[in-house]
Amino acid sequence: MKRFVSTLIATGTLGSVIGCIALASGQPDDTPGSVLGGKLPCGYRDWRLISVAREEGALDDIRAVLGNDAAIKTYREGKLPFPESSAIARLAWSCDVSEENNKSFGKKQSYVAGHPKNGVQFMVKDSVKYASTGGWGYAQFEDGKSVLDAAMIQKCFECHKACKDHDFVFTRYAP
């Protein structure tokens, strides 16, 4: 099964933070009720780094995967499965040649993050509500708006079955 979602929704997302929400306390709302209710939390850009990746092909991006506190704790302790309300965000940008860096290096070798690309994707653990998709709810935002319908979420899950042994999460922690 292919990762259709990322490929199908490969549009720019400049302005992904539009419409994000925060709790009255000022803390980011990273609860399943926010992300999976179709509302982009303000605070996900502050989550800590899990890892980075480069996708060539149709996606053609450079990406970072961030996790909320519950997710990071689980990664670092190495104890699967992820607990309830764990949340993981995948951000991606165009993979742009850096002329500035290359000039300093004296050769063409450097690529940096450009404009946001391929949406912002989330996995949020709610093992009761999302029991049918491995205990994870999936969401994707384009320009701050949730864009996944039920069929697309099912495709997310079908793909993530490949890493069932890692609680359906592809990304490993970068040490």
Add this chain to the structure above:
Amino acid sequence: MKRFVSTLIATGTLGSVIGCIALASGQPDDTPGSVLGGKLPCGYRDWRLISVAREEGALDDIRAVLGNDAAIKTYREGKLPFPESSAIARLAWSCDVSEENNKSFGKKQSYVAGHPKNGVQFMVKDSVKYASTGGWGYAQFEDGKSVLDAAMIQKCFECHKACKDHDFVFTRYAP
């Protein structure tokens, strides 16, 4: 001027957190006195994401640049120069083919962070102490140990002069 430091010290850093220090409060010590005094702060891996990059050539890594609170605030507000005690960390890993991801995508296109590589580098703002290098002190750690001598630090600065207009910092914030 080339970025000699990164190229010259392109050894693995598995165990970079060995010997890191924390304040009595449990908060990471990300002060200039720690990083530039030759001690790796425990908490830099918790700093927030500034951006990601891919370096080909001799470096051949995929990397993330993280910032402490002062650095992140400055990036987001877009108001240079960075204030005192701003700290920026560059982490890097081998850029490994992900067979697991490629199998899901149905084609070879996916690269993920592998083992730590090319050390962990820091820039810390102390405009008085480091006035001769643009107000920034430079540090690099290999297996938790500081490895830059005065001549190498000078080479860092010579290279970073190329981005004087961005307060000597190459990395821009990934939106």
